Amino acid sequence: MSDLLARHRAVMPNWVALYYNEPIEIVGGKGNRVVDASGKSYLDFFAGILTNMIGYDVPEVREAVERQLATGVVHTSTVYLLRGQVELAEKIAKLSGIKDAKVFFTNSGTEANETALLLATYARKSDQVLAMRQSYHGRSFGTVGVTSNRAWKNNSLSPLNVHFLHGADRHLAQFRGLSDADYIAACVDDLRHVLSTAVSSDVAALIAEPIQGVGGFTMAPDGLFAAYKEVLDSEGILFISDEVQTGWGRTGSAFFGIQNHGVTPDMMTFAKGLGNGFAVGGVVARGDLMDSLHAVGLATFGGNPISMAAANATLDYVLDHDLQSGAARTGALIIDGLREAAPRLPIVGDVRGKGLMFALELVDPVTGGPSPALAARFMEETRKAGLLAGKGGLHGNVLRMAPPLTLTMEEAAEGLGIIVNALEVINAEVVS
Secondary structure (H helix, E strand, O other): OOHHHHHHHHHOOOOOOOOOOOOOOEEEEEEOEEEEOOOOEEEEOOHHHHOOOOOEOOHHHHHHHHHHHHOOOOOOOOOOOOHHHHHHHHHHHHHHOOOOEEEEEEOOHHHHHHHHHHHHHHHHOOOEEEEEOOOOOOOOHHHHHOOOOHHHOOOOOOOOEEEEEOOOOOOOOOOOOOOHHHHHHHHHHHHHHHHHHOOOOOOOEEEEOOEOOOOOOOEOOOOHHHHHHHHHHHHOOEEEEEOOOOOOOOOOOOOOHHHHHOOOOOEEEEOHHHHOOOOOEEEEEEHHHHOOOOOOOOOOOOOOHHHHHHHHHHHHHHHHOOHHHHHHHHHHHHHHHHHHHHHHOOOEEEEEEOOOOEEEEEEOOOOOOEOHHHHHHHHHHHHHHOEEOEEEOOOOOEEEEOOOOOOOHHHHHHHHHHHHHHHHHHHHHHHO
């Protein structure tokens, strides 16, 4: 055991998980690659859990932060005007498509989702919330309540009265083999039944990830949330789209994940990639909802000058370089390549994704059941080959990957080669 690992285990909670049998310390990065303390280089296909959205050591972001540092002002709080905060809010409000939108900045996706749930429950005067099965929305008291994954729930206590919907669980027997249209119809029937049987009137909101992050990049078929929203609108129920992982063009086919469904929600939450590593989160919502709270509120560090400098530079970079289109191209190369390889690899149960957000589900080649052990084996094999990936899924058997949006076609091909080679090695071990 390394000295740093021993020190980590002595002072950090044991529920703060580390990847790999021999955890690595990342000490440097440039472009879409990082270097560990031993000097080994890796192509980064997980980007700090989708946070280093445009890679490492980006001059535009670094220089924007340095200019702010040079002023001597790192923090003032929201009781003073913050030019960078206003400028970023203007951009996000316009991009959101939400009518008369206003923006509130936080430090993380968890805080953003807490804020959205506060706005919804206050506006509707109800603690009843709908969420999706297999979802993850944060680790705080309220967001754990709307999280539907037992591995991430410490208790059943919650400030909310939550009911969970179908929509990303087509692997279940009752849905297996259904067309998109039939599955959507079945899910909408279930929503109507929940509203008729499991709740009283005045449900506050549905909160949903367009693509489930911790859930292993499982996703509803395009159009489901449009069908859900028709029902929600008829009941006055608000819709919150959790864009913490799907925002800023990552899916390639839309700038925000929910736009793949042809829907404009009442609120969207965001975080992670917007600051390219600097802590930033927030909510963009209809102005009437945002203004409705009667108590004074602030986020001490939310929207601070440093994170706003980084976020403005990051968002400008994404737009100026049309990284959404780039994600569509590089993502298609990788996803198509994985789907082409999958039929000859019995350990691959599924390949799914949109743009630069894709996943492999690994299964026992005999039983077809989830195999967390094979996923762990994949992590070690790709690490050895110089690629960083992530894990997730309801059973811990999903490899989820989301490289920086700046990934080149050459890097995409390189990463695809490493992934397929690792699968071939593991498949040969298991099947032979």
